[in-house]
Amino acid sequence: NAGVTQTPKFRVLKTGQSMTLLCAQDMNHEYMYWYRQDPGMGLRLIHYSVGEGTTAKGEVPDGYNVSRLKKQNFLLGLESAAPSQTSVYFCASSYPGHGYTFGSGTRLTVV
Amino acid sequence: TQLLEQSPQFLSIQEGENLTVYCNSSSVFSSLQWYRQEPGEGPVLLVTVVTGGEVKKLKRLTFQFGDARKDSSLHITAAQPGDTGLYLCAGGSSNTGKLIFGQGTTLQVKP
Numbered sequence: 001n002a003g004v005t006q007t008p009k010f011r012v013l014k015t016g017q018s019m020t021l022l023c024a025q026d027m028n029h030e031y032m033y034w035y036r037q038d039p040g041m042g043l044r045l046i047h048y049s050v051g052e053g054t055t056a057k058g059e060v061p062d063g064y065n066v067s068r069l070k071k072q073n074f075l076l077g078l079e080s081a082a083p084s085q086t087s088v089y090f091c092a093s094s095y096p097g098h099g100y101t102f103g104s105g106t107r108l109t110v111v
Numbered sequence: 112t113q114l115l116e117q118s119p120q121f122l123s124i125q126e127g128e129n130l131t132v133y134c135n136s137s138s139v140f141s142s143l144q145w146y147r148q149e150p151g152e153g154p155v156l157l158v159t160v161v162t163g164g165e166v167k168k169l170k171r172l173t174f175q176f177g178d179a180r181k182d183s184s185l186h187i188t189a190a191q192p193g194d195t196g197l198y199l200c201a202g203g204s205s206n207t208g209k210l211i212f213g214q215g216t217t218l219q220v221k222p
Contacts, residue, residue, distance in 0.1 A: 004153075031208040040120075042199065043154075043212040050208065058209070090153050096208050099144055102153030 002026050006091050006103035013081045013110045021076040021106050023091030029101070031094045032074040033058075034066060036087040037105075043090065049074055050096075081110045113138040115202050117213035124190055125221050132185045132216045134200035142203035143176050143183040144210065147196045154199055190220045 004025045013019055023032065031050050035043040035058075045058030047066040055066045063085060065077045074093075078085060086109050092100040115136045124130055134143070142161045146154035158167050160176035160183065167174045171194075173186040183200055197217050201210040 033209070035212075040214060042214040043201075045209060045211075048209060092153070094208055097142070097203070098208075099156035099159050100146075100154075100210065102155070104151070104153050 004091055004093055004101050004103040006089075006106050008106060009104070010107050011109070013078075013108065015081060015083060015110060017081050018077070018079050019081065019108075020078075021089055021091075021108075023074045023076070023093075023103060025072055025074075025091075025093040025101070027093060027101065028071070029093035029095055030071075031096060032068065033092045033094075033100070034064070034074065034076045035090045035092065036060065037090060038087050046076065046089075081108075083110045086110045113140075113202065113211045115200055115211055115213035117198075117200055117216050119216060120214060121217050121219075123219040123221065126191055127189050128220075130187050130190060130218070132198055132200075132218075133182070134184065134213050135182045136202060137181065138202065139180050140202035140204070140211075141180075143180070144201045144203060145174055145183070145185055146199040146201065148199060148215075149196050154197075159203075187218075190218075192220045192222050194218060195220050 033048040034046040049068040052071040089106045091103045144159045145157045148154040163178045163180045165176045171188045200213045
């Protein structure tokens with residue numbers, strides 16, 4: 001069982017570059033989420049989706065965009081990367097009201 | 112804004128000792144979940160509690176949800192080196208499935 005797959009696992013970007021992080025889940029979950037994890041700050045919600053074609057802002061959405069064109073995929077985009085976006089990014093999915101299944105993360109460094 | 116405060120942030124103990132991690136908020140949550148995260152991996156769900164006063168046991172781990180559904184605790188009996196990791200509590204909203212995470216408690220169990 002693949003669960004939640006994130007690509008890439010590691011990436012180094014220069015300030016101002018753009019990139020897309022891909023999240024794919026094979027559990028037919030309705031809900032999908034993007035979090036960032038920084039030392040001492042826990043996990044903070046960037047954007048989330050409660051179904052195909054729908055997205056909503058989380059706690060820290062600035063500088064990020066998302067799309068959910070297919071139920072199984074949730075894409076996170078950085079249009080113009082900044083050093084403050086250096087972080088570990090986690091995607092998760094769930095059924096409504098149930099626990100999350102997380103991916104193994106993408107470690108992003110912006111120089 | 113809903114916040115979850117975890118304490119302690121760091122805990123280093125000897126094998127065989129007992130410990131308790133606390134998760135507190137001024138907000139009421141529809142559910143409270145606990146996750147464990149190992150280095151380089153995503154968090155893994157340990158338990159979900161949904162009823163005020165609920166107690167759940169998972170081998171040597173005991174989870175409790177406060178009567179008012181604002182706080183929770185995780186108690187580990189006779190800790191083992193394999194319990195080492197980052198423990199995260201997360202409060203849930205029944206409407207959106209969103210989780211608010213605490214900052215985490217880093218546990219180190221020395222042999």
